[in-house]
Amino acid sequence: MKAVRYHGPRRPFELDEVARPEAGPGEVLVRVAAAGMCHTELHFESGLLDLGVAPVTMGHEIAGTVEAVGAGVGNRRVGDRVLLYYYAGCGECEWCRRGEENLCGALKAELGFFNDGGYAEYVVVPERNAVPLPDHVSLEEAAPIGCGVTTAIHACSLAGVSEGDVVAVYGVGAVGYGLIQVARLRGARVLAIGRNPAKLERARSLGGEPIAAAPGVDVAAAVRKATGGRGADVVFELVATNETMAASIAMLAKRGRLVFIGYSEDALTVHPIQLVITEARVMGSVGNTLEELKEAVRLVAEGKVSVTVDRVLPLASWAEGLDALRRGEVVGRVVLRP
Ligand SMILES: NC(=O)c1ccc[n+]([C@@H]2O[C@H](COP(=O)([O-])OP(=O)(O)OC[C@H]3O[C@@H](n4cnc5c(N)ncnc54)[C@H](OP(=O)(O)O)[C@@H]3O)[C@@H](O)[C@H]2O)c1
Ligand SMILES: [Zn+2]
Ligand SMILES: [Zn+2]
Structure with missing residues (x-):
């Protein structure tokens, strides 16, 4: 499958051909429909944010549809329209026990940071990270909820x-x-x-x-x-x-x-x-909790908060989106459609 990947500080992202991931136990495979471009991607590219892991598929604002499930996950989740929570905490530390896994010091995953994220056709996440979306919220509108x-x-x-x-x-x-x-x-x-x-x-x-x-x-x-x-x-x-x-x-x-x-x-x-x-x-302030992501989905679904999508681009046009963001031309978010 195609994926836009980070290859280390001060190196340009590249559109690579990579293996399609498979859902392991407790995980779901999500067909990505929309991925928002956050300013944080520019910090990766410039080298300001360097987590020491490369290559990594970028993108932490991810919406899509559950395509397949791993062992232990009910088949009824297949077909769910979902927004992904980008942190997966260790589940055991003081922060995770309080539901504040954005501060976990032993993260199992952080999608689009040091694990493969949503600038790709597919992504794998723990089932609990795939939060169902109401039918009337489009996937392109949903993606920027995930961080914005x-x-x-x-x-x-x-x-x-x-x-x-x-x-x-x-x-x-x-x-x-x-x-x-x-x-x-x-x-x-x-x-x-x-x-x-x-x-x-x-x-x-x-x-x-x-x-x-x-x-x-x-x-x-x-x-x-x-x-x-x-x-x-x-x-x-x-x-x-x-x-x-x-x-x-x-x-x-x-x-x-x-x-x-x-x-x-x-x-x-x-x-x-x-x-x-x-x-x-x-x-x-860094990131958010899973409960805050659910609250964000509710607020958008109820029409209390709206998302501003500047433009939707095919994945292959990721560079155009990033350039526009760098030049300050984007009002709200660019959304990529893999
Ligand atoms: N802590 C977290 O959890 C978290 C989460 C998401 C993002 N972030 C970070 O938060 C920052 C904002 O993210 P974002 O995605 O909202 O970025 P963004 O969409 O690029 O928005 C930043 C805005 O600041 C404006 N700006 C730049 N220089 C300015 C100045 N001197 N005076 C007034 N406005 C100025 C830019 O517009 P003009 O250049 O047109 O003025 C731009 O619209 C980034 O550093 C990002 O990495 C942090
Ligand atoms: Zn972000
Ligand atoms: Zn933890």
Whole structure:
């Protein structure tokens, strides 16, 4: 079968011919119908994210249909339309016991990170990772839920986003769109910070108040102005460059939380006094739990959260999708159709 694979840091992905996997005991074989392209793939390609495993089939936002089952899995699962949870924890550590396998230190699998993911015709996962989708949610719409929406749910929970909070979403890409909607559902006012008018317009339609980060604009000052001087209770960093991190720190309200979801080559520099005098907190958020993925599917199925698909491309056109993402031309997600 065809698969788009990572071959190590700073090397281009390649469309390879690989053996079709088979479902082992407790696993299902999924025919991939749609796989979302996350910005994380660009971090693999650039070498910023290097897990030391190659080659690996990329893609962690995966929707498809169960084609076959391994030993111990009921045949009734064949034909299920599913969204895949990309972590498989050890099941035994303190994190896994709490259902927080995104923090497991002995992961059995992480699809599209160090195990083969969804940029391929087929993928194999433990049965519990294949979460059924309601009929009215299309597979192309479902794929970007798997990271874009789930990451937002996890980060909002971690940051304790609640009624009346002012939330700033710095970077209006696919995860940003998830954050805007989930934070709004939790009763927050959301300021959406971006550079691209089309992306900001989409952010507005999802309930965010656009703040244009045009060259020369003091973004932190704009956030202060929009909040009567108070600042943002929660800032979600999806960009994390020197410039955006300095602005993010400067826009925090007292007891504000700066939450890193995105990252770049740049390191955070902050004088402790900035955190001390405001009692601010800096934190990170990674991935999501299986329960959060199920919640994400529910929210989309109920029409409370929508997914923004910029374009759907055949698997063979993966490079076109990645180039568009790199150039900042993608509003929401590119979805590949293997
Ligand atoms: N922690 C996790 O679990 C997790 C999960 C998913 C993704 N991530 C990471 O989170 C980040 C965002 O992911 P994504 O998939 O949402 O990426 P994305 O779709 O590429 O969105 C990022 C957005 O930031 C904008 N941007 C870039 N520089 C900017 C600047 N200086 N000021 C304002 N906006 C700027 C880009 O638009 P313009 O360039 O057009 O302005 C782009 O739309 C990535 O670093 C990704 O690796 C982390
Ligand atoms: Zn992702
Ligand atoms: Zn574990």
